[in-house]
Amino acid sequence: MRDNNDLTRQFILNAGFDVFSQNPGASLAEVATHAGVGRATLHRYFSGRADLMAELALVATAELSAAVEAATRDVDTHTEGLRVAFRAMLPLAQRHMFLATEPVGQDPRVAKAYAAETAELVHSIEQAKIEGTFDPHVPTAWIAQAYDNLLYAGWEMVTAEEATPNQAADLAWRTLTRGLKPQGNSDDA
Structure with a gap:
């Protein structure tokens, strides 16, 4: 108890x-x-706002990690794990969105948690490159930034009620893996 x-x-x-x-x-x-x-x-x-925000960021990180872990438990590839992770994280937009603009990364505990999350994302992207999902010549750091920014864009859409979490997840994944070209268009120019 x-x-x-x-x-x-x-x-x-x-x-x-x-x-x-x-x-x-x-x-x-x-x-x-x-x-x-x-x-x-x-x-x-x-002790103050910064202390509370840091603790909220740690709780949010744990909640996001738990949601992703549960959603990706039975996936067969890293590519599928990255796709499913969008679907797991986007429903948490309403609860966590405000933290995206808080300078909580200065807290050593939060910085450590964020570094661990980034390392996991980088590993998954590297494995997805091996699986053929991403161009091996595109820097992994670029793909990781795109992934994070698409998650943020999805959260914005969900918070503004312009998309459901699943719609935002599908749009984020499509944008990450195929860009913004019309489907069926394979031109690179």
Whole structure:
């Protein structure tokens, strides 16, 4: 059974996701109110906004990793894993989108988590190159940046209700693997 400290911390974190996903500029007082605690209680758990944002980024990273791991458990190729990962991550747009503009990468714990995620992505891209999905002459770092930016674009579309998570995932994958040409057009010029 969890103790009250764990529950209070979890209430604050959930309130942070709820409040900041609606208003990224919200105050810690708004988070505390949403969590049903006082500001002093919030500050017992988190020294300030940067500390809370770093913890939210760590939770988001864990949630994204868990979603991707569950979705890719039975895939046969790295290519399929990369495609399925878009579908696993895009439904989390509403909860995590606000973190994309926060400078949380300066926190050493978050930087370490982001580095681990990047290393996994780079490995999958390298393997997908071997599988023939990506041109071996295109730098892996370029493909990784494109992948991350397409995920962000998908999150923007989902958040703006311009696409469902699955539609955004399909568009991101198509753009990553085939570009923006009409289907059936194989010209490179």
